[in-house]
Amino acid sequence: xxxxxxxxxxxxxxxxxxEENNYPPSIRDIGTxxxxxxxxxxxxxxxxxxxxxxxxREKEVSRGLSLDWARLQEAGLAADLAGAPAAQQAADxxxxxxxxxxxxxxxxxxxxxxxxxxxxxxxxxxxxxNETLYRNxxxxxxxxxxxxxxxxxxxxxxxxxxxRHQERAENGEMVAAWIDTQNETTLKHFFLEGDQxxxxxxxxxxxxxxxxxxxxxxxxxxxxxxxxxx
Amino acid sequence: xxxxxxxxxxxxxxxxxxEENNYPPSIRDIGTxxxxxxxxxxxxxxxxxxxxxxxxREKEVSRGLSLDWARLQEAGLAADLAGAPAAQQAADxxxxxxxxxxxxxxxxxxxxxxxxxxxxxxxxxxxxxNETLYRNxxxxxxxxxxxxxxxxxxxxxxxxxxxRHQERAENGEMVAAWIDTQNETTLKHFFLEGDQxxxxxxxxxxxxxxxxxxxxxxxxxxxxxxxxxx
DNA sequence: CTTGACACCGCACAGATGTTCTTGTATAAT
DNA sequence: ATTATACAAGAACATCTGTGCGGTGTCAAG
Numbered sequence: 001x002x003x004x005x006x007x008x009x010x011x012x013x014x015x016x017x018x019e020e021n022n023y024p025p026s027i028r029d030i031g032t033x034x035x036x037x038x039x040x041x042x043x044x045x046x047x048x049x050x051x052x053x054x055x056x057r058e059k060e061v062s063r064g065l066s067l068d069w070a071r072l073q074e075a076g077l078a079a080d081l082a083g084a085p086a087a088q089q090a091a092d093x094x095x096x097x098x099x100x101x102x103x104x105x106x107x108x109x110x111x112x113x114x115x116x117x118x119x120x121x122x123x124x125x126x127x128x129x130n131e132t133l134y135r136n137x138x139x140x141x142x143x144x145x146x147x148x149x150x151x152x153x154x155x156x157x158x159x160x161x162x163x164r165h166q167e168r169a170e171n172g173e174m175v176a177a178w179i180d181t182q183n184e185t186t187l188k189h190f191f192l193e194g195d196q197x198x199x200x201x202x203x204x205x206x207x208x209x210x211x212x213x214x215x216x217x218x219x220x221x222x223x224x225x226x227x228x229x230x
Numbered sequence: 231x232x233x234x235x236x237x238x239x240x241x242x243x244x245x246x247x248x249e250e251n252n253y254p255p256s257i258r259d260i261g262t263x264x265x266x267x268x269x270x271x272x273x274x275x276x277x278x279x280x281x282x283x284x285x286x287r288e289k290e291v292s293r294g295l296s297l298d299w300a301r302l303q304e305a306g307l308a309a310d311l312a313g314a315p316a317a318q319q320a321a322d323x324x325x326x327x328x329x330x331x332x333x334x335x336x337x338x339x340x341x342x343x344x345x346x347x348x349x350x351x352x353x354x355x356x357x358x359x360n361e362t363l364y365r366n367x368x369x370x371x372x373x374x375x376x377x378x379x380x381x382x383x384x385x386x387x388x389x390x391x392x393x394r395h396q397e398r399a400e401n402g403e404m405v406a407a408w409i410d411t412q413n414e415t416t417l418k419h420f421f422l423e424g425d426q427x428x429x430x431x432x433x434x435x436x437x438x439x440x441x442x443x444x445x446x447x448x449x450x451x452x453x454x455x456x457x458x459x460x
Numbered sequence: 461c462t463t464g465a466c467a468c469c470g471c472a473c474a475g476a477t478g479t480t481c482t483t484g485t486a487t488a489a490t
Numbered sequence: 491a492t493t494a495t496a497c498a499a500g501a502a503c504a505t506c507t508g509t510g511c512g513g514t515g516t517c518a519a520g
Contacts, residue, residue, distance in 0.1 A: 022296030024253045038469045062292030062507055066252030154384035227455040268499045292477055
């Protein structure tokens with residue numbers, strides 16, 4: 001199922017419109033927004049989208065259409081759309097969205113964590129976060145911290161770190177790094193020095209690690225830390 | 231603002247309809263469902279509801295209406311309605327709830343923050359949290375931390391602390407404390423020693439404060455710390 | 461070259477839908 | 491009684507809006 005640019009822009013507009021107005025756009029609304037002069041072309045593409053089950057449509061009902069977020073998510077299209085998994089009304093009437101982040105397991109000098117295979121369905125716990133705080137929520141996941149090797153960076157044993165999945169990191173960033181030779185994932189500050197990687201704990205009582213760049217792969221970068229005291 | 235039975239049933243129907251169809255009902259839809267034979271009567275009542283700001287309406291747009299959950303909640307009407315913001319469907323179909331926490335301002339050795347008067351409608355920012363992590367969410371609020379006086383407790387400048395509103399604290403807990411004589415709220419570890427209160431920063435370069443218990447009032451206890459690195 | 465699928469355009473039409481006008485019925489205040 | 495106000499009905503109207511149909515240009519297969 002591949003979509004034309006036009007169809008993508010239509011989806012984007014529909015999402016945006018619903019987000020803003022709380023009711024769906026008419027065919028002509030869509031046409032104007034997506035620079036489609038003919039209503040029948042809008043209908044034509046709408047039918048396509050409906051065939052792919054990305055939207056639902058009620059025949060002969062004004063503005064009788066809605067997005068199927070489940071399918072959009074499945075198709076990897078939800079991320080680009082306004083008001084993703086569920087659009088909600090904040091207390092002030094403005095619309096905003098929330099999303100869920102899977103807590104995939106523990107990180108430390110502990111067992112390996114297969115971030116790639118652990119998907120949204122194997123996670124045993126979830127965090128719910130406000131979109132205003134994060135971008136690209138579909139790339140986020142969370143881990144519980146075990147050990148105090150990052151204590152000087154104010155990350156304590158038991159904290160939850162939220163990471164954005166990415167393979168590269170800037171020097172000094174706090175990352176989850178997979179160490180090939182040791183078969184484990186660890187939370188450290190990352191420094192690339194020539195063809196060596198230095199993984200530095202933020203606790204002087206733990207040693208730095210120097211490893212060949214080939215043996216280290218970055219699994220994600222810490223974007224947030226959450227601690228429960230109660 | 232009191233509503234007629236008819237208006238209540240209209241609200242209920244609109245909520246139910248939107249929940250089910252993802253688009254709003256037409257005037258005639260409402261009429262049929264609420265046993266109103268005339269479209270003008272529906273419009274009449276819709277106008278009333280709009281005057282009370284319980285719904286929003288776009289003139290001359292088919293199905294151009296939406297519920298204002300904030301106002302409905304305020305009026306205590308939201309609970310009876312289908313699809314109220316509090317109830318959501320998780321990906322696995324199970325229901326769970328989330329809630330919002332107002333970010334009321336900054337805390338430090340800074341300006342006073344009137345937690346009592348700052349209610350859910352004056353907050354300029356919100357956090358959204360999963361209920362599974364917190365109990366009694368209605369007593370929660372959040373503050374941004376200014377300054378590094380709690381750095382040794384791993385609370386950094388810029389962090390957001392979530393507090394539970396309470397007047398009492400156990401020794402050693404991290405609290406937001408109002409200091410009468412200085413007209414300010416500050417974040418410190420709390421110790422009651424006789425009729426004196428010791429407020430201790432978690433940073434050796436800041437001094438402890440000893441104050442008469444009468445001059446200190448606890449505004450809340452820190453239950454969580456959130457940090458954004460990105 | 462012809463054909464057919466595909467994406468697109470314009471337009472006219474009919475059905476869907478909000479609005480307005482007139483009328484009628486209570487109830488409470490004057 | 492009279493007036494004002496809230497609530498309701500029905501019909502006519504205007505416009506919003508989805509649908510259908512004829513037509514165009516492109517492109518690859520036959």
